[in-house]
Amino acid sequence: MENTNVEMEVDEPQNNVVATNVTGSVSISLHPLVILNISEHWTRLTAQVGTSVPSIGALIGKQKDRTLEIMNSFELSYTVLEDNETMIIDRDYYNSKEEQFKQVFCDLDFLGWYITGTGSDKPTFRDIDVHKQIINIAESPIFLKMDPHGGQTDLPVKVYESIIDIMNGVPKMLFVELTYTLSTEDAERIGVDHVARMSSNDAQENSLVAETLTVQFNAIKMLHSRVKMLLQYLKEVKNGDQEINNEFLREFVSLCHRLPVMESGEFYRDLYTHCNDVALIAYLGVLTKCTNEVNDYCNKFNVLYDRQVVGRKVKALFL
Template identity: 35%
Template sequence: MSAMETDELPVVLPSSTTSGLSLALHPLPILNISEHLTRMRLQTRSSLPFVLGALLGTQNGREVEIVNSFELAVENDGESVNQAFLVTRKELYKQVFPSLEFIGWYTVAERPTAKHIALHDQFIVYSSTPLLLVMQPSTLFTSGTEIGGQSLPLKAYEPTIEIRDRKSRSVFIEASFSVETGEAERIAVDWTAKGGEGGTSLEGHLQTQRAAVKMLHDRILLLVKYVSEAIAGSAKKDHATLRALSALIASLPASENRGFREEFDTEYEDVQLTAYLASLTKSSNILNELVDRHLILTSPREERGGGGGSGPRRRGLMGRQGDFDRFHM
């Protein structure tokens, strides 16, 4: 069978053929594929760039669970997979997630073609039946289509062998899937869906603050209207209310009032000067006491006389007492 004939034959069996595979898809690979596609669009400036990656998960008989994914490197314009890169990344993920195995691969396309069959054959060495997850671009996706109970631009395919004209070839069977989420995944998806705004608590706090400011503004306008009408005589004057308003205004900061600022600065300087003078007075008092003590200790004594051992002490005591009396008269 020539390559042209292979391209003309459909590689997906009719929808009447069921897969019978129980497939569960987690949100993380969906987000990874979407991010991969968006990044490649920006890098290549193409609406439909070539995207290729591996799917990791667990398989127990016909029950398959896709948990994670990672990107793959390609060669020859996307015709072949960089096997060394695939093996290295797979082993690295195996060290971190020992329970996850290579389940299949993903790409972005309108539908599987013969090119995808050629890529599929390169993954058989890692899994006997590698699954294919195709993300369909939004421009080619019908929003009314239900996939696995979810309106997602994704389709899953299971590989199989078709015998036609006594010849066998690889084809795909569309498999239904369901989205499975854990508690941590639901929180992460909810945060991502809200644009990563830092959580709903911040939004609620800001909304509360906005409502409080709006209420305060409305009440201030109401008070201004009442005072204007009271001055104009169209409203009855309530002296208790007016006194409360006057006290409220007096308690408000008047930093924008130039007269208030000048008066405040003057009082502030007076207080600072008073504190400075008090400190000087206290320092002068301490210095005066030190001078007095120095004079008492160094003042001249009376001439010492006599040879008694106790005489000098008596004269010394009397001399200190005389100095003390002289300096404190």
């Protein structure tokens, strides 16, 4: 969704935007789903544009006391100005995405933002400028930066919070690195484990569904080739090109008897019975839903009727 018409240069890390000897004020609990979302966002954007460009998004989760739990994320749209340095966040797009996520994840709040694809996991002056825009959305947002090009074995993710420091009498915004821990839920752990198994090596991998369909396709293909070979043999025997082998013919007849007869009345009777059972189950589900709605309507009607009766009785006492 980003406006990436202008090719952006790779940022050089700026060490003087990170405060040293300062301890973070909050603890971070990061879910692997967020990392997967960020990686997918950057990969998709890079594939569309054809070159590595920064991808920016929002972090949502829960906050309890001084602990922030980052549980999900969504992408943000931005525009690069003509100087090829300044990035402007699209607030209208953010408001629209936040409203959509609130309808599904009503208990998750905006916690901060992320950026990736800048060539480093160190913050830069450009990140400071974007962070100042994010402060207009949340008072104390956190900042996550990931380097997808990193070849190290450690997770190339850094999380920061911002502070205001006085340098030479001038207030200056700096980042403070935060420590984080990974936490998962049961459903999330299953999904992450599936992705990890599929991407455990660099070879081309297919999904489990594709593998199952491939096995079935290969089995049907082999059966088709064998049937063609048998049919060719029978044609050659009929034409006198092959000698008659009664043992083979008996096996052919036995094989044909094993195959289901699709045109028999019993097949269609079983098929219609199965279809009727499925339709009946669906119909019972609809009836149950309608009965529940009628029951709710009756309960609401009784509540209103009781109120009217009580009101009439009270009114009759004063007559």
